[in-house]
Amino acid sequence: MNVKNSIHGGNIWAAARKHSCSPERFIDFSANINPLGPSPFALEAIHKGIDMVQHYPDPEATELKMKLSHYLSVPENNLLLGNGGAEIIYALCRALNPKRLVLPVPTFSEYREALSRVPIEPVFLQAENNFALPVELISKTMQPGDAVFICNPNNPTGFMVSKSELIKLSVRAREVGATLVVDEAFMDFAGHKETVLPHVLENQHAVVVGSLTKFFALPGLRLGYLAADKALIHKVNQQLPPWRVNLLAQMAGEASLEDENYMEETLQIINREREFLYQGLNNITGLKPYPSRTNFILVNCSATGITAEIISNKLADNNILVRVADNFPGLDKYYFRVAVRKRYENELLLKNLRSIQI
Ligand SMILES: Cc1ncc(COP(=O)(O)O)c(C=O)c1O
Incomplete structure (x- = not known):
């Protein structure tokens, strides 16, 4: 049998099983979904x-x-x-x-x-x-x-x-x-x-x-x-x-597709929060975020000497999920990806990342 081994972000179900909690507990930066939720x-x-x-x-x-x-x-x-x-x-x-x-x-x-x-x-x-x-x-x-x-x-x-x-x-x-x-x-x-x-x-x-x-x-x-x-x-x-x-x-x-206000609001929040998150990540010693034109940011953490897996596990202990990106061909164990979310969520992510650096 050919077992599919591709791993994606957004698996709040597996994270909930691993941490013995409910899936809703997580702030999910691992899947690139509109942070406003559905229209x-x-x-x-x-x-x-x-x-x-x-x-x-x-x-x-x-x-x-x-x-x-x-x-x-x-x-x-x-x-x-x-x-x-x-x-x-x-x-x-x-x-x-x-x-x-x-x-x-x-x-x-x-x-x-x-x-x-x-x-x-x-x-x-x-x-x-x-x-x-x-x-x-x-x-x-x-x-x-x-x-x-x-x-x-x-x-x-x-x-x-x-x-x-x-x-x-x-x-x-x-x-x-x-x-x-x-x-x-x-x-x-x-x-x-x-x-x-x-x-x-x-x-x-x-x-x-x-x-x-x-x-x-x-x-x-x-x-x-x-x-x-x-x-x-x-x-x-x-x-x-x-x-x-x-x-x-x-x-x-x-x-x-009828909800034009929602579409406009989405673009506003993504443009504003992507810039906020990018600057915040860039200001953390050892992290190198890449400029993005969409609703997620790829980050290289090699200068911290800590692998993305370790960072991800530490964040998950605080109910924050990020996507370890080491299974993308061309990337290594020092890359992770984060979705752009709402301001208070982005602040929480940055705060948690800063505490890992110390
Ligand atoms: C680049 C890209 N294309 C397509 C898909 C498939 O999306 P969906 O099947 O949810 O429409 C994904 C999902 O992550 C994706 O990242």
Whole structure:
């Protein structure tokens, strides 16, 4: 049996078992979720939807697709919805069945996991200084039949590459007969200026994967999407079961996309608190945070001489969870990642980190 060994943030359940306490006790900096929680519109929709769970959900998720199409400015025919971005990534990999997997690292581990059952070796391309995307190297490396995954902004580094660079890579993918997959799961937190969404619709060699679980704080309900050329949408759809987007996820998704105040407030808090957290981390001796364009910050703690695992364990004793980042290819035991949360939570994290340094 092939046991999946990828480790992610956000496992409050395991932390609660380990510390013999309830999962709600933790302040979770290990998963990159909107610190405001779900939109009040979404919560109301979920309450109303409870009575409807005795019915199957709309298999086409018609209403949600319409609203998402409007939100992303992408025609409905170019969209496919899934039970989280993760499901879409797995189905896309099955549909593409690539000859090689090209991965600029460090990056999200599920691209590799999604193809771990097929005998292809990933081609890892190391990031440049400060984790900049090695655009030239990717361009030179692409071959016919490749799938190239680029996470933008990148998890776990927070680095964002420009739209113009990605468009060049998508053109190159078309020239060589590769597929460029741009994962924009965290793009909402960066505003949408650098999205490549409009550019993938006519290029059969470029697609965008997205998620509504992070910005709209619905990871427990699961909601993700693919934006692509219609032929590929059809092919990926064939890989997926019906009713995969559950009724409550559909209702919460529709309501969330209506809540413009919540979206604005989210961007304000993330921009303000990312700066606060970055400066706070930077002022702690031995910690090196990396500039981020999204809702999390990668930190190198090598100058403290203390591993991220030890720091994480000490924080967990005080009910604070951070993501040890040593299992991302290209990172070592001295990296951890923290989500941007509310001011009092960020202050608590900084206070606890300072006390570990002393
Ligand atoms: C970069 C990236 N893409 C996609 C996903 C999948 O998100 P979800 O399945 O919750 O939509 C994640 C989850 O952490 C992620 O970090």
